[in-house]
Amino acid sequence: MKKTIIACALAFCAAAALTVNAQQNADKGGNMQLTIQAYKAIGYPGLAGMPGFSEKLLADHIKLYQGYVNNVNALSEKLAALLADGKEKTPEYAELKRRFGWEFGGMRLHELYFGNLGGAGTPRIDSHVHKAIRESFGSYEAWQKDFKATGAMRGIGWAVLYKDKVSGRLFNAWVNEHDGGQLAGCVPLLVMDVFEHAYITDYRLERAKYIEAFMNAVEWEAADRRFHDCPLRPVDGGRAIL
Numbered sequence: 279m280k281k282t283i284i285a286c287a288l289a290f291c292a293a294a295a296l297t298v299n300a301q302q303n304a305d306k307g308g309n310m311q312l313t314i315q316a317y318k319a320i321g322y323p324g325l326a327g328m329p330g331f332s333e334k335l336l337a338d339h340i341k342l343y344q345g346y347v348n349n350v351n352a353l354s355e356k357l358a359a360l361l362a363d364g365k366e367k368t369p370e371y372a373e374l375k376r377r378f379g380w381e382f383g384g385m386r387l388h389e390l391y392f393g394n395l396g397g398a399g400t401p402r403i404d405s406h407v408h409k410a411i412r413e414s415f416g417s418y419e420a421w422q423k424d425f426k427a428t429g430a431m432r433g434i435g436w437a438v439l440y441k442d443k444v445s446g447r448l449f450n451a452w453v454n455e456h457d458g459g460q461l462a463g464c465v466p467l468l469v470m471d472v473f474e475h476a477y478i479t480d481y482r483l484e485r486a487k488y489i490e491a492f493m494n495a496v497e498w499e500a501a502d503r504r505f506h507d508c509p510l511r512p513v514d515g516g517r518a519i520l
């Protein structure tokens with residue numbers, strides 16, 4: 279029996295697919311074919327020459343991001359093969375499954391990060407995201423103070439402005455590495471990488487200067503678009519339908 283599983287259908291996935299042929303579980307018999315859509319790294323030529331970010335810093339950072347994409351594809355293939363071979367109860371499967379969340383987070387957070395760079399750093403006061411920021415934080419300045427403080431926290435990770443689809447509230451959250459502290463059910467609107475690799479080439483250990491450069495290069499149209507792409511969930515009898 280042949281069975282095809284499409285793991286992802288995002289628009290930026292590669293056209294080519296990874297195919298895994300493996301022996302199906304012994305109790306079912308026969309062969310199983312898994313077809314897994316591979317991710318393809320996004321290019322960011324529009325960021326070249328962005329003020330505050332050297333060519334070398336951006337090139338190295340994008341190359342590092344491409345490694346996450348490669349590892350997501352490799353792990354997808356490996357996990358599918360282990361499952362098809364009936365090895366889903368092994369320690370190897372469990373560790374690779376945990377690793378997948380870290381690699382996928384690294385891939386997607388970088389795409390959100392590069393995707394919200396390349397702008398002038400000033401949101402339109404009449405934009406919906408600016409209005410939502412004022413409603414949740416009192417003022418744009420109060421939000422920015424909190425966002426910068428979140429990004430300046432010791433450790434490696436991300437500062438993320440989230441929108442809660444249930445309440446509409448916005449939060450600044452710290453994401454540890456790529457997979458700790460993400461707010462479930464919330465949508466990232468603005469993402470700032472604060473791993474040392476994001477700034478050490480240009481700013482040494484002066485993270486505050488990098489954060490200033492980031493704020494001056496934010497593409498707020500991207501954040502506003504993400505805000506619109508996640509309408510609030512309907513509430514039925516006091517419970518959100520998620």
Ligand SMILES: [Fe+2]
Binds near residue numbers: 339388471
């Ligand atoms: Fe990074």
